[in-house]
Amino acid sequence: MKALAPGTVIFHRHRGYGVITHVNLLTGWISARFGSESRTLDLNLSTDEVQFADGEAILFRRAPPERMPHARLMAMVRSLHAAGYEKLYLYSWPKPSGLHWRWHLFTGQRNWMQRPWREGWYGSGADYNVNPVMGWGDSPGATTEELVHALAKFDPQGLARALGRDEDHTAWFADVCDALLPGYMYSLDMEKPAASGLRDMPPVPVIPVRAGLPAYDGPDIGWPPGWAGLWTRAHVMPAPKIRLAPQEEEER
The missing domain is CATH 2.30.30 (SH3 type barrels.)
Known part of the structure; x- marks a missing residue:
């Protein structure tokens, strides 16, 4: 345009x-x-x-606008998985207010609890409503292919860390995209356990990305590979390694 x-x-x-x-x-x-x-x-x-002046139509919001970019991000991640960038992961979760959803693309080792330590790209639905871009030089309404090219041009070193195989996650993500796109997105927000302890694993929450869409009534979405164990143990970050002083090492 x-x-x-x-x-x-x-x-x-x-x-x-x-x-x-x-x-x-x-x-x-x-x-x-x-x-x-x-x-x-x-x-x-x-x-x-x-x-x-040359006769090209000016089209603006002919359809209800997306409230959040997650469905577009899911299509982009699926395209990159197909190109061999399988170590690319999309984490989505709501803000404390519940009005908007954040997103985090991260690469490298798949570890959902240590995700905040991973390098990647972040965004928020609240920012997207005002300025509907992902933040890596893309334009509003960019296609999946255009988003991929913009990200590769913006941060080629970061995207290179996603090269590699993760067949379990890639298969799970493809199934999720088949079930949800183009109108719905998933949220990996984990409910806090009740006083009686950890609850059984519920289906992954699904949220429409456009106003006016009905509530999702498709098949339940399972949690991604590597997530199941998080429901059976305490969520404690690993402790830092203990480094002994040189004198103590000699005594040992």
């Missing part, structure tokens, strides 16, 4: 050619001047059939 900014020449089927004087992409409204220097007309990009 071409740039849309004050000064852009547009065409309207009832008003003819005009010039944009103001743009509000958060609401989808523009102001334009058609032949009069003193009078502007407000137009809605979703319903007023505004075109660029």
Whole structure:
């Protein structure tokens, strides 16, 4: 899509050619001047059939917008898995308010509890609502292929760490994508155990990525490989290694 900014020449089927004087992409409204220097007309990009001067349509939110980018990220990760970058993992979890979901792409060794220690790329649905980009030089509405190329160009060294085989996770992720895309995403938020101890493992929570979609009623989604044991032991980070002083090492 071409740039849309004050000064852009547009065409309207009832008003003819005009010039944009103001743009509000958060609401989808523009102001334009058609032949009069003193009078502007407000137009809605979703319903007023505004075109660029060369006849290309200006389309804005014809369908309900995504509230979160996770489904697009899932499609991108699946594409990278197919290209051999199988050590790439997508972790999703809600903010404490529950209004938005965060995401974290990380690479290398698959260890869900030590995920915060892994290098990767982060984002939040709250930021995405205002500026719908992932943050690595992509553009709003970029296709899966465009997202892959943008990430590879932005951080080739980071993406190179995802090269390798993880067949169990890749198979699980492909099944999840088949069940959920394009309208739903998963959340790996682990409920805190009740006072009586750890509860049985429930299905993975599934959330729609667009407003107006019904609640998910498809098959239950299992937890990813390497997750099952987290329900049967305490979630304690490993202790740092004990380093003995040189004198103590000699005595030993």
